[in-house]
Amino acid sequence: MPKKNRGKWFRNNAPKISGEYPITVDASMNQDGLRFAIRSLAPGGICTSVGFYFQKRTSIPLMQMFANDSMFHTGISHPRAALPDVLDLIESKKISTGKDYKHYLRIGMMQLRHF
Numbered sequence: 001m002p003k004k005n006r007g008k009w010f011r012n013n014a015p016k017i018s019g020e021y022p023i024t025v026d027a028s029m030n031q032d033g034l035r036f037a038i039r040s041l042a043p044g045g046i047c048t049s050v051g052f053y054f055q056k057r058t059s060i061p062l063m064q065m066f067a068n069d070s071m072f073h074t075g076i077s078h079p080r081a082a083l084p085d086v087l088d089l090i091e092s093k094k095i096s097t098g099k100d101y102k103h104y105l106r107i108g109m110m111q112l113r114h115f
Contacts, residue, residue, distance in 0.1 A: 045071070049074040
C-alpha cells in the first residue's frame with residue numbers, strides 16, 4: 001500500500017468505539033496506525049508501541065482510552081530477560097515454531113553466550 005494511502009486506510013477501518021483484542025502492537029510508525037491499534041483494543045486492553053514517531057506531536061485518543069480502561073506502553077523492548085524462558089519452551093516443543101526451529105534455537109543459544 002502506498003505511504004500516502006496508509007493513514008486513510010487506518011482512519012476508515014479503525015473501530016469507532018472499541019475492538020476485540022486484549023493486546024495490540026503498533027509498529028506502523030504512523031499516528032493513524034497508532035490510533036488504529038488503540039481503537040482495536042477490547043475494554044481493559046494493552047497497546048504496546050514499538051515504533052518511533054518523528055512528528056513533534058503525535059495524538060492518541062485519550063478519551064477513548066479512558067472510557068475503555070486501556071493502557072499504553074511505549075519504549076525499546078528488552079527481550080534479553082525473557083529469552084532463556086522462550087528458548088526453553090522451544091526446546092521442550094510446548095509451542096509450535098515451524099519446521100526450522102532448531103536453526104533459530106542454535107542462533108538464540110549462541111547469542112545468549114555473548115551476554
